[in-house]
Amino acid sequence: MARTASLSGFPEWLPEERLVELHVLDTLRRVFELHGFSSIETRAVETVGQLLRKGEIDKEVYGLSRLQEDDGNASADTGNAASTGKSDPHALALHFDLTVPFARYVVENAGYLAFPFRRYQIQKVWRGERPQEGRAREFTQADIDIVGDGDLPFRYDVEIALVIAEALSALPIPAFLLRINNRKLAEGFYNGIGLTDTAGVLRSIDKLEKIGPAKVAELLKSELGATDEQAQSALKLASIRTEDTSFVEQVRALGVSNELSEEGLTELEQVIAAAVQRAPGKVVADLSIARGLDYYTGTVVETVLVGHEQLGSICSGGRYDALASKGNRKFPGVGLSIGVTRLVSRILSQDLAKATRSVPTAVLVALTNDDSWGAAQDVAAALRGRGIATEVAAKAEKFGKQIKFADRRGIPFVWFTDDDGKHQVKDIRTGEQVDADPATWAPATEDLHVRVLKA
């Protein structure tokens, strides 16, 4: 793109770029709804207490305060994060993802939802991070989750991976790869070799791609007190990566086994087996995947665009058994989140896809003279009535000027009506002009709507 955002980290698209984004959003919505996911939106605002419940990413949260708030008048109701300080759990802040708000929504509305509840949610989120390519301060996520009441069959872990593979396959993006692991497998294995600070080990393993195995081994030893042998075992597990279920044998060959690791192994095997059959080439078992956030309890997923690995994960998530609860009632879930802005930024910056035209309009109705505006509106109404997007010129300029106007706007057809009421329509790309009836004429199917095509 030629332009840079006027506010760093807050990208905005030109109309023809927005058409690409809309295509991505419409495609995701279509696939999600075909799989029975309901749309919901949650408010952009949560209480600080709700957002920081997990503790981890408070650095990135934008607090809210009413600019005209009277000093000393801050209250939970007005939610002034500025005057009440970050320690006030009732202060308001912008959500930084869609999972935490969704968990709150499920708990609040449990009495009105039919479980297992499947929803998709496509909204903006905000993080006050330092912006860089692929990382904005305001960006759109598209999430799907399935949440159960009390329990949630493991099968949904398999299903949700397949749905996401189908959704991503429908987008105008390069090949992608879902890299899947299982926390139970990892935790069981670490425990089996005597490393009990699972969260700590996962945090170190998470740095594998950034700093390499030697430095991760150092970390495991210096920060977690691992022996050299323990560190090497953990790294061996993390180095396993297979396109089929052969990872099972490779893990077993490491000679560490317990109930938890076996459970994780079986789960991951089910996901990969289904993916080999139903989404071949799109999924790998990758035992280096850790996911920093500590609410995941089973399946964990990250996704790379092949050839764009440095962009980071374009779709992440997993199984969480304890994110939402209401007294003794637990709502386990599994979900994945697509980084729409990250994907769209990449599509646009590398011209991976393009809209067939820059406006929705298919036809401009030209004005013969200034009094013909009403008649032109009748023509336009007839075309719109049959789903053909149509504009009417505002001024009866020379036809050449009106055609130039259509050309400049990217409108492919111009409609003319002469003084005798005879209609003609011109394809201004080819110059071809034919007689036409507003009640029956239609453009070729490929010209009816804007389409977005992969380069």
Added chain:
Amino acid sequence: MARTASLSGFPEWLPEERLVELHVLDTLRRVFELHGFSSIETRAVETVGQLLRKGEIDKEVYGLSRLQEDDGNASADTGNAASTGKSDPHALALHFDLTVPFARYVVENAGYLAFPFRRYQIQKVWRGERPQEGRAREFTQADIDIVGDGDLPFRYDVEIALVIAEALSALPIPAFLLRINNRKLAEGFYNGIGLTDTAGVLRSIDKLEKIGPAKVAELLKSELGATDEQAQSALKLASIRTEDTSFVEQVRALGVSNELSEEGLTELEQVIAAAVQRAPGKVVADLSIARGLDYYTGTVVETVLVGHEQLGSICSGGRYDALASKGNRKFPGVGLSIGVTRLVSRILSQDLAKATRSVPTAVLVALTNDDSWGAAQDVAAALRGRGIATEVAAKAEKFGKQIKFADRRGIPFVWFTDDDGKHQVKDIRTGEQVDADPATWAPATEDLHVRVLKA
């Protein structure tokens, strides 16, 4: 609705309510695109300086601050409204409407846009007001605007009123009435009777519905120094309301005329004349309409739902000739904004419309036994391939239980495959069960997608 928002002023919908909102949004988008409006979104965040340029509604703005911001490290880049204070024009805040951000977008991207530029924009906005029915702190607006480079033919004022009338007519809402006035007419008239503080008079007239004519006359006299005769003249003008162009004669009969008022009269006449013909019964000339914001320069519009007048305006806007400029270059515009959340809240609270079912899913594929999940996925894929939203059961429970599950979720059809591979589909509303082929079976058209029907 049985529920109240868990955070006052921040409404959230249940999945079946969201279907109504989605229907409203989809309908608006369809109509806007049929008329050639391009979609854009602007970032949710503006600088305080940009937002308060017009000065008027600063009370309602939510400022942003990073919760973990180091003290003394606040800068324009990090946009900390809290630590730099509301007087810092570089601090960040949430937008309170879509017009001001759009004006900024046009100026910033003028080199990339084809003028007159027509856009629609459907986004959330935030205002820290005290919540009440019809007034939320977070709500969705749907705006259309047409903006010119240097000049913008008046005809677009006529067109935009007609587009909005068509869009509102397509929604599942009661009858509505666009009440249209013209600032030039009002300003010219007030000047003609010797009242030169136009903004002041408009502010008083704006209170007509709330406090009545007697108190408005008092205001005009006490605050603007109007004589009794001037106040009565102003009120006479404001009392004119006609469904056709007869307001022109009524205004002329008041005996006040000058160039500006005549210009306004002619403009308003054109809007009303076109509306009488193309949107009969949906538009009135109402000379009491003032619109508080001072950037309007010609046509002004408010819209009431008939029978729901106390809800306030559901669609407002008008002509602004000087909102956006870049050096000497001016970008005059005309636009209208629909209060989507206000409309949807009313539709839901009064059951004005309802979704035909609560989930997108048309078919649940039941499991005969636990091993049939793969075969069930094949059936589901075949149905989805033909646009039929389908879920697969997660557990091979008794058929009765699986049917109950579909019923609870609001899914109309359940698909069974017996051990011999024979397929049947049951309409669980009627109990009718028929043989079916995954490659050809389809539900009745009215069951294919969720529809939203007016009560």
